[in-house]
Amino acid sequence: MITSLTRKPMRVVPYSSVLKYAAQSAKDADKSNVTASTVSNVSKKPAPVKFLKSASVSNSNTSxxxxxxxxxxxxxxxxxxxxxxxxxxxxxxxxxxxxxxxxxxxxxxxxxxxxxxxxxxxxxxxxxxxxxxxxxxxxxxxxxxxxxxxxxxxxxxx
Incomplete structure (x- = not known):
């Protein structure tokens, strides 16, 4: 029997929101006195994230x-x-x-x-x-x- 391998859909989020999420997670971990290894064992693995280039990164003023x-x-x-x-x-x-x-x-x-x-x-x-x-x-x-x-x-x- 052939089974198909399915991939999780990829979430697309701006890079700035990833940084905000990481900073917030670090604050929450400090408040609850839980080590990072315990948090990673308890939480589910998130879907892969694809980063978008920000529009403000362009070299010139006009595209x-x-x-x-x-x-x-x-x-x-x-x-x-x-x-x-x-x-x-x-x-x-x-x-x-x-x-x-x-x-x-x-x-x-x-x-x-x-x-x-x-x-x-x-x-x-x-x-x-x-x-x-x-x-x-x-x-x-x-x-x-x-x-x-x-x-x-x-x-x-x-």
């Missing part, structure tokens, strides 16, 4: 997603349109070689999937765009502007 939102708004302003195909947006982003988007993908230009992955946390998703020459995936200016307004909390340039 790549925030820089991308700003650059996408500039592209919409330059093109003077309300919707852009994904491939046209990538071409415009990568035309300026001083920006990171032309070498974002291991020395190559950013892909459509990477673009979508960077914009997704800000609530910007690609849509089906309809043109006379055919349909394509792309982005609306209003979605990017809304995300940028939420991020900055103020009006963005038109």
């Amino acid at each position: 790549s997603g925030q820089r991308l939102l700003k650059q996408v708004l500039k592209v919409f302003k330059q093109q003077q349109c309300d919707k852009l195909k994904t491939r046209d947006l990538i071409a415009s982003l990568c035309s300026d070689h001083s920006k990171q988007w032309s070498t974002y993908n291991k020395g190559k230009e950013i892909t459509a999937r990477q673009l979508g992955g960077l914009l997704k946390p800000y609530g910007v998703a690609s849509h089906d765009l309809y043109y006379p020459e055919g349909n394509a995936k792309g982005y609306f200016r209003k979605d990017v502007r809304k995300a940028y307004k939420r991020l900055k909390g103020k009006e963005t340039p038109e």
Whole structure:
């Protein structure tokens, strides 16, 4: 008979809460005059903990997603349109070689999937765009502007 090995689900907690819990446990152990070995024998083994990086640990003030939102708004302003195909947006982003988007993908230009992955946390998703020459995936200016307004909390340039 084959039995399946099941793993306990992993809890995901911020590192700061683990430190608070450890400090509180140490205080409680001191108050009750119980040694650490007795506490570990009595208590059940907790589920494994996976630590999350804090958002404040980032090296720069703006993330790549925030820089991308700003650059996408500039592209919409330059093109003077309300919707852009994904491939046209990538071409415009990568035309300026001083920006990171032309070498974002291991020395190559950013892909459509990477673009979508960077914009997704800000609530910007690609849509089906309809043109006379055919349909394509792309982005609306209003979605990017809304995300940028939420991020900055103020009006963005038109």
